[in-house]
Amino acid sequence: MSSKPEVAFIGLGAMGFGMATHLVKQGYSVTGFDVWAPTLARFAEAGGKTASTPAAAVEGKPVCVCMVATAQQAQAVLVDGNLAPAAKALPQNAVILLCSTVPCGYVQQLAKTLADPQGPVRRPDLLLVDCPVSGGATRAADGTLSIMAGAAPAALENELAKTVLGDLADPAKLYFVAGGIGAGSNTKMVHQVLAANQILSGPEAMGLAVRFGLPADATTLDALLKSPGFSWMFGHRGPRMISGYQPLASAVNIIVKDTAIITSEARRAGFATPMTSVVENVLYTAVSRGFGGDDDSSLLRLYTEGAGTPANVDKETALKLVVDLLKGIHLASAAESLAFAHHVGLDLDLILDLCIHAAGGSTMLEVHGPSIVAVLRGQQPPALAETETLATVYENLAAAVDAAQQIKAPVYLGAQALNLLRLTLNHAKASPTSPPAAAVVRVWA
Amino acid sequence: MSSKPEVAFIGLGAMGFGMATHLVKQGYSVTGFDVWAPTLARFAEAGGKTASTPAAAVEGKPVCVCMVATAQQAQAVLVDGNLAPAAKALPQNAVILLCSTVPCGYVQQLAKTLADPQGPVRRPDLLLVDCPVSGGATRAADGTLSIMAGAAPAALENELAKTVLGDLADPAKLYFVAGGIGAGSNTKMVHQVLAANQILSGPEAMGLAVRFGLPADATTLDALLKSPGFSWMFGHRGPRMISGYQPLASAVNIIVKDTAIITSEARRAGFATPMTSVVENVLYTAVSRGFGGDDDSSLLRLYTEGAGTPANVDKETALKLVVDLLKGIHLASAAESLAFAHHVGLDLDLILDLCIHAAGGSTMLEVHGPSIVAVLRGQQPPALAETETLATVYENLAAAVDAAQQIKAPVYLGAQALNLLRLTLNHAKASPTSPPAAAVVRVWA
Known part of the structure; x- marks a missing residue:
């Protein structure tokens, strides 16, 4: 169990809660964040740790799963929201698994924003994986989701990313899609x-x-x-x-x-x-x-x-x-x-x-x-x-x-x-x- | 005025009432039929004659205008309804102006039915004109409708048909459409x-x-x-x-x-x-x-x-x-x-x-x-x-x-x-x- 990385999990809705608690059951140390306080309390009862901002959740975590509802929310929790966003606070070479269903155009823009030397984040070291999921809340909680992952090769071959995705997905339904960032979102679309x-x-x-x-x-x-x-x-x-x-x-x-x-x-x-x-x-x-x-x-x-x-x-x-x-x-x-x-x-x-x-x-x-x-x-x-x-x-x-x-x-x-x-x-x-x-x-x- | 033929008019709805009363004003002797009795009474007040069945309306009339709402109604008042239908009762070589909006397929079938020697009507002498109208109730009452008329040549060139259609239509909007029976309905469609x-x-x-x-x-x-x-x-x-x-x-x-x-x-x-x-x-x-x-x-x-x-x-x-x-x-x-x-x-x-x-x-x-x-x-x-x-x-x-x-x-x-x-x-x-x-x-x- 000690081989499991520490994970930050942002967005504990119907899908996210099931995914995050499944990771807890698999032996991960998971720090959750959600804007809805009762959900955080439930997550603590289920064995998770909690944080009060996205930045606090990801501090020191080599992997951050983002499972918010929309591209607008992803942008807020990762880049420029009022509640200290996550991206700048992540440790060096950390992995972001963006599991939300977002437009291809958005996730491609996000990749550019994260790496942009003049941008608000300036973190070309971060490994962004575009990996929307499908399957509903039951399969989320069972760790048997369909996952469609696209990314730059370095991110797609990252062992931590593979480990976490492997634990969330049905092994027969974990697809690594050629085409780089955006290909996962296009597949989901x-x-x-x-x-x-x-x-x-x-x-x-x-x-x-x-x-x-x-x-x-x-x-x-x-x-x-x-x-x-x-x-x-x-x-x-x-x-x-x-x-x-x-x-x-x-x-x-x-x-x-x-x-x-x-x-x-x-x-x-x-x-x-x-x-x-x-x-x-x-x-x-x-x-x-x-x-x-x-x-x-x-x-x-x-x-x-x-x-x-x-x-x-x-x-x-x-x-x-x-x-x-x-x-x-x-x-x-x-x-x-x-x-x-x-x-x-x-x-x-x-x-x-x-x-x-x-x-x-x-x-x-x-x-x-x-x-x-x-x-x-x-x-x-x-x-x-x-x-x-x-x-x-x-x-x-x-x-x-x-x-x-x-x-x-x-x-x-x-x-x-x-x-x-x-x-x-x-x-x-x-x-x-x-x-x-x-x-x-x-x-x- | 004595050159105007006697006309039977079947179907005195919003459009039909306007058309029929316009013909009355133009000096025609018009005998109306409708299933809705109050309309018949109104038509009598407007100078029309009335009849209690389609057959009674058309008796002795060289021209019958049919302006009912649907193909089903046209079939009933002309061919096989419970209330003595019109077609068999029309005088020899009479003209039927079917002004209702009906499918091309229906009016083509009607032409066959009227002429069929084994059919219920057996009247190959009748001249059917497929002539739906457009323009609304106001233009109906003004005699300025758009009319799209198709028929076999003998019907299309019939002087009585032309006279009545000419009095119902705006002269610039009376179209004689090539293509025979069905072409008028297709044009309207x-x-x-x-x-x-x-x-x-x-x-x-x-x-x-x-x-x-x-x-x-x-x-x-x-x-x-x-x-x-x-x-x-x-x-x-x-x-x-x-x-x-x-x-x-x-x-x-x-x-x-x-x-x-x-x-x-x-x-x-x-x-x-x-x-x-x-x-x-x-x-x-x-x-x-x-x-x-x-x-x-x-x-x-x-x-x-x-x-x-x-x-x-x-x-x-x-x-x-x-x-x-x-x-x-x-x-x-x-x-x-x-x-x-x-x-x-x-x-x-x-x-x-x-x-x-x-x-x-x-x-x-x-x-x-x-x-x-x-x-x-x-x-x-x-x-x-x-x-x-x-x-x-x-x-x-x-x-x-x-x-x-x-x-x-x-x-x-x-x-x-x-x-x-x-x-x-x-x-x-x-x-x-x-x-x-x-x-x-x-x-x-």
């Missing part, structure tokens, strides 16, 4: 394209199911989760969707923040995010209506409110239509996510492996992801065992959108995916063969 | 792409203005209407947006119906409607919340609710951002509308002329429409006096969407237009010259 879309596709699908007359219960949920419309997010949020949106596990405001990172970074990078922008606007409507603090499973309300008499659709047909809605949406979100990864120069094999096994996973990503990657690389897509073409996915999704229209049910994502599939089909008209479903990615690239 | 988008772009722009701290008053409205963000719809709805959504002039449910025609016909024709689909889903949300019967200026509520402290933006900057939002949206809706017209084989010069001078008009359509038509025809776009490129419109719109994001303001249409512009820019990368704004239409065609 690309993953969050899937997360954001699938946080909304579940409510959209369940809402349509309800309007078709299916009960919002475990039977309907199970049927959808066992279908090719499966997503990890729907599996995770679904049980709360059918039990009054309780308990609060992940607030709408959290995915709002991540979605804004995606679309603003997309504008900066010159990339289009038609799927995620739809999610973002629906989320802003939810926030405007006062739902920001509620569990995001409650987005179902936006789809079920004012539903009249259920449509006259038999149960089997209804389920098929809802599954086809999910399939179309998840195909389009997989394409948007992987095209974005390609656009910012990430390793597509790594991204695909990471996303399939993390919260962004879906059956459509697993089935069609390798083909989408092949199309992005200009290669022949691998032959699929199944004969699902772009036209098939389109026709099935069109039937779902058509049935939704009959009952004036909103299907924001379904309609968007349908239009993207249609645009691809029309541009592919000259092609002699029927394009595979993966070809939808040609809208982006 | 293409026009309604603009109408639907611009019914929503006004509230989206005014909502953003309010969130930027501008007052929802005549000063703000005037500034926007005098800008290149002008649309006819905003001019028409704007005054009601700033005066409590009163009086009720056009209910949300009306544009809901037209929007559903656009997107369902687009699916049938294999065309993508990314802009109109966004409108449709926002409208379904409005309907779900119980706003369907309210004036559509009240869509502003969806954008202003829950607005927090206004953003810290100076008045001039705020106005510029809102104008740029409108410009981007109207460019994209112009492109979607004209690309759809091209897709269904309509005369683009006629469509452009019609739309610029009707309720679908906007400054962006007038400025960039001719260039969009040129791009659709594979021609060099005409040189514009101004130097507005696709990149310029994109950058300005991106600034507006970015500013909206800072305050979590929904901009459904702005974000969609931005993504469509971005997709076009990325696909045009290989091009040596900076593409003109009109090039956005390449997303569709």
Whole structure:
């Protein structure tokens, strides 16, 4: 146990608290800081030490984990906040593990600020690792997170950094991403394209199911989760969707923040995010209506409110239509996510492996992801065992959108995916063969 | 006056009542039918005759105008409703002027049904004209509507049809559209792409203005209407947006119906409607919340609710951002509308002329429409006096969407237009010259 370095941990929210207490259990001496005093008291009870400023927390610690909520908070606790910030107070050659989800542009700027000889910190010796995490509070507390780490080689190969990251992550889900500072944040961002879309596709699908007359219960949920419309997010949020949106596990405001990172970074990078922008606007409507603090499973309300008499659709047909809605949406979100990864120069094999096994996973990503990657690389897509073409996915999704229209049910994502599939089909008209479903990615690239 | 034919008029709603009483004033003998008895009584007071069934109304009349609300209603009053329908009761070689807004697919099916020797009507002698109208209740009552008429040549050249249409329309706005039955409905549909988008772009722009701290008053409205963000719809709805959504002039449910025609016909024709689909889903949300019967200026509520402290933006900057939002949206809706017209084989010069001078008009359509038509025809776009490129419109719109994001303001249409512009820019990368704004239409065609 004595081989474990002393660690400063800044930001003890739902995720940070679990991560920090897990490190305590692993034998680390962890000094925590948070602006919320009751959390500090809880952390002391859990065996941690506490400090009253970021600078005090990091004094003499060779490693500082930063797990605050936003780039603005990271900037404040590390560089220029009113409460003595951490960066200048760190010992020589210390490691900063920035685990917060922040824009690539921010963490690249931070690296420059830390090293800038005319800047407020002037510490080119510090080793910054850009290492956002994914997996939720339970996996944070278990030390089985997905972590996507990018940094300059010296930081990425630092033994202390590897030790701490190794103890926080599931060994199969600790990814060292090529591309330097910013590549970790870009990887998380690309993953969050899937997360954001699938946080909304579940409510959209369940809402349509309800309007078709299916009960919002475990039977309907199970049927959808066992279908090719499966997503990890729907599996995770679904049980709360059918039990009054309780308990609060992940607030709408959290995915709002991540979605804004995606679309603003997309504008900066010159990339289009038609799927995620739809999610973002629906989320802003939810926030405007006062739902920001509620569990995001409650987005179902936006789809079920004012539903009249259920449509006259038999149960089997209804389920098929809802599954086809999910399939179309998840195909389009997989394409948007992987095209974005390609656009910012990430390793597509790594991204695909990471996303399939993390919260962004879906059956459509697993089935069609390798083909989408092949199309992005200009290669022949691998032959699929199944004969699902772009036209098939389109026709099935069109039937779902058509049935939704009959009952004036909103299907924001379904309609968007349908239009993207249609645009691809029309541009592919000259092609002699029927394009595979993966070809939808040609809208982006 | 004795040269005016006797006319049967079925459907005396807001539009139909105005049209029918205008014909009475022009010296026609008009026999009206409507299911709503008080309307019939009012029509009698206005000098009309009345009938208790569609069949009774048309008996002996060489011309029947049908101005019911939907295709379902048209089918009922003409072919197979419970109340003795009209078609079989019409005299030999009578003209049916179907002025309702219906899908092209429906009116083509109706033509077949009327003539079918095995069908329920068996009247190949009837002359069906597909002639939807536009212009609102005031112009209906003035006899200055826009009318888009398509039919088989014998019907289109029929003197009685021409006389009645000529008396209902503004002479400069009576369009005889090539393409036979369905071309009139397709023309109206293409026009309604603009109408639907611009019914929503006004509230989206005014909502953003309010969130930027501008007052929802005549000063703000005037500034926007005098800008290149002008649309006819905003001019028409704007005054009601700033005066409590009163009086009720056009209910949300009306544009809901037209929007559903656009997107369902687009699916049938294999065309993508990314802009109109966004409108449709926002409208379904409005309907779900119980706003369907309210004036559509009240869509502003969806954008202003829950607005927090206004953003810290100076008045001039705020106005510029809102104008740029409108410009981007109207460019994209112009492109979607004209690309759809091209897709269904309509005369683009006629469509452009019609739309610029009707309720679908906007400054962006007038400025960039001719260039969009040129791009659709594979021609060099005409040189514009101004130097507005696709990149310029994109950058300005991106600034507006970015500013909206800072305050979590929904901009459904702005974000969609931005993504469509971005997709076009990325696909045009290989091009040596900076593409003109009109090039956005390449997303569709």
